[in-house]
Amino acid sequence: MKLTHLLTATAAFALAATATPSLSQDQEAASPAAPEPQVRTVDMSGTFGGQRIDYRVTMQENLLTADDGTPEAMVVTTSYVRTPVDSARPVFFLFNGGPGSGSVWLQMGAFGPVRVAIPSDAQDDGGPPYPILPNADSLLDVADLVFIDPPGTGFSYLLEDTDPSRYYGLTQDAEAVAQVIRLWLNENGRWNSPKYLGGESYGTTRTATVVNQLEGGTYNDVGLNGLILISTILDFAAREPTPGNEMAYVVTLPNMATAAWYHGRVQAESAAAIAEEARQFAIGPYITALLQGADLPAEERAAVRAELSRLTGLSERYLEQADLRVTDQRFYKELLRDQGLTIGRLDARYTGTDFDDAGETPDDDPSFYGIDAGYTAAINTWSRESLGWETRREYQSIGSIGGMWDWTLRGQGRNAYLNVAPYIGQAMRQNSGLRTFVAQGYYDFATPFFGAELSLNRMGIPQDRVQFHYYDAGHMMYVRDEDRHRLAEDIRAFIRSR
Known part of the structure; x- marks a missing residue:
């Protein structure tokens, strides 16, 4: 032009x-x-x-x-x-x-x-x-x-x-x-x-x-x-992970699945395909399990935990420690922790390196300071x-x-x-x-x-x-x-x- x-x-x-x-x-x-x-x-x-x-x-x-x-x-x-x-x-x-x-x-x-x-x-x-x-x-x-x-x-x-x-x-x-x-x-x-x-x-x-x-x-x-x-x-x-607001975890689960797919932590044909799998799980077994709270049967909890691990790329041990409820801030830090990397909030394709690898949340958002x-x-x-x-x-x-x-x-x-x-x-x-x-x-x-x-x-x-x-x-x-x-x-x- x-x-x-x-x-x-x-x-x-x-x-x-x-x-x-x-x-x-x-x-x-x-x-x-x-x-x-x-x-x-x-x-x-x-x-x-x-x-x-x-x-x-x-x-x-x-x-x-x-x-x-x-x-x-x-x-x-x-x-x-x-x-x-x-x-x-x-x-x-x-x-x-x-x-x-x-x-x-x-x-x-x-x-x-x-x-x-x-x-x-x-x-x-x-x-x-x-x-x-x-x-x-x-x-x-x-x-x-x-x-x-x-x-x-x-x-x-x-x-x-x-x-x-x-x-x-x-x-x-x-x-x-x-x-x-x-x-x-x-x-x-x-x-x-x-x-x-x-x-x-x-x-x-x-x-x-x-x-x-x-x-x-x-x-x-x-x-x-x-x-x-x-x-x-x-x-x-629906977006805020205030204690007791289970919808916050439902809303972000498909994002966790697409981010995990992008970084090679889960298997699927495409981002669209893994997103749809996560949608259906989120509004079905996942929200049902969260709404049961402490009454969730052990067998059902184990099945939900296993599928949550498959969709997010996070270990079942970590998911159990988080009571099946992983905030987005924790996810940014945990997904690629073994590589010493965090992922972006605005754009999960971006990765960053923090001061150390032991923290619970990232130092900053690499998808913002990157642009x-x-x-x-x-x-x-x-x-x-x-x-x-x-x-x-x-x-x-x-x-x-x-x-x-x-x-x-x-x-x-x-x-x-x-x-x-x-x-x-x-x-x-x-x-x-x-x-x-x-x-x-x-x-x-x-x-x-x-x-x-x-x-x-x-x-x-x-x-x-x-x-x-x-x-x-x-x-x-x-x-x-x-x-x-x-x-x-x-x-x-x-x-x-x-």
């Missing part, structure tokens, strides 16, 4: 006649109550999905205010819109997760017009420079793309004196993102365009809460055509150098706002079972044109594929409008070249089939 910047040398940092000059750091500090939003616009071209596309990139700050007009937050969006503008084209609004993660992962790894090239075979990304390449798998041939960094992520921030509790929470965050989407539709005249909404990881949680804001009421309803969930987490209670430097370098290079974004703020790839997050859903009361899947069910029941696309990696322990299946096959969700797609990588399946291409092709087909 050739990046065609339609700029003169003297206008390089003006970037376009429509661009709003950025404020200096001193000016920002002098006027914290009403900062002037920064806008940068660049015209480019490239080849995506086999089509030559001219497009405009607009990176801008969107000012959010309280009901009384008090400025509260600046939310940065990066839009890629085909030129000339065609209002009949779909618009795809995207974000990542965390909470606290910027949109760098989907933008620079999967769907943006350029991507960072890191090893595809689960090896560490090493040191810079990291290649930033044209991304033929970008979805710009089928949709305009709007990447959103919610408050506290990326370059987005809360203004001075803004109470973080106004934005850092399940519903508060959704309200802010929904407001940004409405502002974008207003400013770009795209209310009648087909619309898709999607995210990755906690971004799938955000998708459910945002669709509730956009379609859950009668005021200013924003109709959607599709939800795209990548590495899905909707039912949080994070490349992505951070890429988003800063693209934003600051290619798009001319001016700021002293650091891009928050993974911020710390999660510690301040309000995990309660309004109206559900204290200690409610946290599950946002019903929001998707309600939206799909009330909008017959709304479909859901689900992408899951076989080696993702952060958001297990079986957990996604269990959360979406209930809650009044029309099953004939839900698609599941599986990939031979982990949480960010697009780090594997083959799966990035497959993911893009699958989503292209989903969007075209509306």
